[in-house]
Amino acid sequence: MRKITLWLVMVLSVVLSAGFTWKLPELNVPQMSIIYDINGREVKGIYQQNRISVGLNQVSPYLIDAFIAVEDKNFYRHHGIDLGGVLRALLVDLRELRVVEGGSTITQQTAKNLFLTQERTLTRKIKELYYTFLLEKQYTKDEILEMYLNTIYFGNGAYGVEAAARTYFAKSASDLTLAESALLAGIPARPSRFNPFVNPEAAKSRQSVVLERMVEEGKISEEEAKRALRQPLQYRRARFIKGDAPYFADMVIDYLVKKYGARMVYQGGLKIYTGLDLDMQEAAQEAYDDTMKDKDKDLQAALVAVDARSGYIKAMIGGRDFAQSQFNRAINAYRQPGSAFKPFLYSLAIEEGYTAASTFTCDWVEFPQPDGTVYRPTDYGDQPYHYRDFTLKEAIMVSDNVVSVKLNNSVGPKRFAEWAKKFGFSGKIRPVLSLALGTSEVTPLEMASALTAFANGGVRAEPVAIIKVLDRNGQVLEEHHPRQSRLVSPENAYIITDMLEGVLEPGGTASHLKSLVGRPAAGKTGTTQEYRDAWFVGYTPQLSCAVWVGYDTQTRTVDLPGGRIAGPIWANFMRKASEKLPVEYFPVPDDIININICMDTGLVATESCPRVMKAAFVKGTEPNEMCYVHQSWWDLIPNTAIDFEP
Structure with missing residues (x-):
């Protein structure tokens, strides 16, 4: 009993000395701002953290099942801490003589991602456990899972499943296939190692592990897992990640930062609608x-x-x-x-x-x-x-x-x-x-x-x-x-x-x-x-x-x-x-008249003028004299009807 009391006093001292708060800190997840073109297509994401928050209904069910299977299979059954998971992780780490599995639940990871740093200290771990209990108390499981999916880091600067889906597959999280979902769900364990752009073989190996876990948890069948493993994957970044109009986007960002400040622009989740047309921008780049x-x-x-x-x-x-x-x-x-x-x-x-x-x-x-x-x-x-x-x-x-x-x-x-x-x-x-x-x-x-x-x-x-x-x-x-x-x-x-x-x-x-x-x-x-x-x-x-x-x-x-x-x-x-635009002619004002003039004299052209062009004039200002330099005898004949009747 005396040892327990001493331990509690020590924990309390550490907590109080570390600036601990008894309430959850304000939940203010940095949100990427996005520049859109005239048709609502994304031109460029503006971020310090590449993050786009989405609801659970905007995430592929495959991806949700994959994360729960590989990260926290008892997520919907525990109250924030999974003692069985902690013990299993400890045994694996002891067997491998290195840290292989952390044992943290999805709620614990969410607490860490939202409110804490990545440092490995006793103080941080105590805070993490306490914030985990508060999260479970104040939010539903689905709300916690949504927070988690929007804050987990996937490497390549991508935070959250939506940014990750666009960074690696150039699509939204809602459109991910089983194969793509399993690959993405495997990245957060070690983003640098499982980055498919850098190490596609390691990423594919990790995908296999995720699919096995999904089969074990009854989320998919063995046949579905085999088909997913055989599915070829094409890795490519969405256009808004790299930006198809960098000079235009930079001009817009410069204006916004001067007006609203860098924090609002890079973390405030602004939606910036512009007159840019990505089709025309592509035409410009090609030309x-x-x-x-x-x-x-x-x-x-x-x-x-x-x-x-x-x-x-x-x-x-x-x-x-x-x-x-x-x-x-x-x-x-x-x-x-x-x-x-x-x-x-x-x-x-x-x-x-x-x-x-x-x-x-x-x-x-x-x-x-x-x-x-x-x-x-x-x-x-x-x-x-x-x-x-x-x-x-x-x-x-x-x-x-x-x-x-x-x-x-x-x-x-x-x-x-x-x-x-x-x-x-x-x-x-x-x-x-x-x-x-x-x-x-x-x-x-x-x-x-x-x-x-x-x-x-x-x-x-x-x-x-x-x-x-x-x-x-x-x-x-x-x-x-x-x-x-x-x-x-x-x-x-x-x-x-x-x-x-x-x-x-x-x-x-x-x-x-x-x-x-x-x-x-x-x-x-x-x-x-x-x-x-x-x-x-x-x-x-x-x-x-x-x-x-x-x-x-x-x-x-x-x-x-x-x-x-x-x-x-x-x-x-x-x-x-202009391919998608109708062909238009320049409208002619009512007070305009077009006549043929001699290019040498500027007078009304005759049939004998060697160089003739059409020119526009305001009515009343047009030349009214025939070109006298190039007149032939035929031009001198009055314009009257001649009867050639025998």
């Missing part, structure tokens, strides 16, 4: 890889696509390899867009009264600068000047630089800079003549968003990454709706679109891309000085996309024009990303 796979390993590229009407970011690639560089070039790389910036200048020109048929001459010209220097623009390629007139539509189709600089000089660089800023560019837009050639830095996301104004009839859609955020209880923390603003008239937007459609037509700088896109589209190439940066930007009525290719260090050059390296990425993405 990206097809072009970049054989290029210099240091060459980078970024792609971002937004819904032209809602502004939802549908796909994003911020660089070649997220594991090597987390710098998101789609949103953070400010680079000169080159001629891809010209559509905004031409939009201002239309606003100022110019038309698609207005002409400028591409020839030698000088512009004295305030600092005493002289600016002499030249054209792209081997021929610095064409020494002929261009209509504005043809000038943007062939990306003539001299015409664009002259046009900027005519409307005024300061006016152009102010006009461009309203399209959502956050960097410094410098009011200089060379702004016509895209010498101010912008990001791919800004370019894709700015072009929605032309794709969407003059209404720009601001980019939106997150649609809605819910906490673990389903309460809405924030919600974002499309934010739109009218920047230009529908007529202005359509005329620019008509011009940019010409870029993809014969004679345009991207005519080779039209067949790749396979639907009505508008676009613009961009190549900066000395081929440092290559761009392609463009859109359909539903989708706007910008692609940049270049080096992080601007001392290196791409040595290819935008249409040849960024263009194929853009075109292949647009084709595949």
